[in-house]
Amino acid sequence: MILRMAWRNAWRNPRRTGILVVAVAVGIAGTLLTMALNYGMIFQMVETAIATELGHLQVHARGFDANPELAVRLSDGGRRELSKLEALDGVRAVARRVRGEGLLSSPRASAGVRVIGIEPEREARITRIADSITAGSYLDGVGRRALVGEELAARLEVGVGDKVVLSVQDLSGELTGEALRIGGLFVTPSRQLDASTVYLRLDDGQSLLGLGESVSEIVALADRRSRVPALRDHLAADLGDAAEVRSWEELQPVLVYLIEVFDQSAFIVYGAVFVAMAFGIANVLLMTVYERTREIGILRAIGLGRRQLVGAIVLESLLVTIVGLGLGFVAAIGGVAWLGDGLDLSYFAEGLGKYGVASRIVPVLRTGDFTAPVGVAVVTAVLASTWPAWRAVRLRPADAVRKS
């Protein structure tokens, strides 16, 4: 009955309550949408990093993390590590790579590049390079072909079929080079990758870098990202001290840090929104207490205790907040659905590309994103109603019932 009374009381002045509900809803929806776009951007950075280079797990020879040199390599073509990875339940794809650095020269220009030798078929199951080809073709059986980003190609003023020379320092320290033809051009959301990476076939890379059968790393993709920590631990234990196994989070800790920063900043944003909301609620409830002084007196006279009176006022505040919260959630979910194809930020594409973010950001709302505002809103509603409730319980019943 007290709940029913609180609900009906809340809507005695529909316009006033409506304005408050809309204010709460707009605040919540705006915050959730902003957070959804932020998380969408960060998750895109993570996805881009995973899908263009990192994979979920990487295996290197011990010492590679501290000193990523050619000499720190997996011998025997990494077959031992490869077979263990392939045997693991939850690993979807595995590929080997060689890595080095070099100088890519055309007749007109040169550029410092990262050289990555890949197994084309295996790599295509892990990263999206094969799907990012915009001209020419992906690496196939033909040797001495190179894939470069469109940006790098533009800098070197070369196109598909043109000849370039890739110079590197090989394993023995000798400067060496190879003439290659541009087999294809690619565009990814990562500007860094597009501007400074050359992909070769694995055997071409091994040959050029003088690595023989050795590889620099093995990259793996799990069937679910949530399985990565367990896979990582299992593999690390299995491979022992000979190898380093690192997850994408360890390979790119800045991405994890970014997610944590946004998680924490969400609370600051919610706090700011709800402090503003608290003043609105307190104001409305104070007016309510003033307008209903006589009623409060009668309720006290017929036996409503102070605690019950406080409870009724807090309940009224909670109900208004919950309605606002619900509408805000619906609006936020609607907004995310409306932006389902992503928010087009192509005007900022160049800047976003530096951080591995595509020009179209798809907002991401997680179930957990709804729990924080609920918690903060409930606390706010209770705190905002304490002042009006305090005013109400301080009313002397004899005075209150006389109020006209």
Next chain:
Amino acid sequence: MTDGGAILEARGVTKVYETRGVETHALNGVDLEIGEGEFTALSGPSGSGKTTLLNLFGALDEPTRGEIHLDGESLAHLGAAALSDLRLRKLGFVFQAYNLIPVLSAIENIEFVMVLQGVSAGKRRARAEDLLREVDLEGLGGKRPLEMSGGQQQRVAVARAIASHPRIVLADEPTANLDSETAARLLDLMERLNADRGVTFLFSTHDPLVMDRARRNVRLKDGRVVADEAKTAA
């Protein structure tokens, strides 16, 4: 002066209001007993102390000096929670107007005190329906106060006041906002409840109709009891 044992008793009660340093003596050493089964009117001119005394009897206010006793127990040392509980269990109230909670229907208004008493939903609904019948408002339980006439609202207020089986119903000018015919019907109802159910009523009033119907008239003037007359049965 009482029909049975004393339910309410004022012993040397004085009430002084102070506003901006100016003291107003609303009551000056009032001694009065209200017995079980009485139908008593407190009358007197405006400012004589009727409502103040009713508020003190109703544990809505505290005397400056003197003591109020309910069923022989002094209210002087009871805290706010105990006084709320006492009002809920032993006292019923009918005020002059706007007695009811506007967002609750008539039957919900009657049920409300039983909700506070912890009566189960089924029992309180049945009792509220009985009471509505008793105050001749059967079928109007779903109406909100604003959809009812002043007389009907006061009848609901009477039903609510007796819903908790109080020891006494305190009625502050219950007929003040009613026309004489409606007031007479309301008094008929309260007389019937007094006679049939033994409900004790104490009115503050300056309505001659109420004074005429009351079996005992206590007249106040300048905060003192100046007359206390019981009518003999016809």
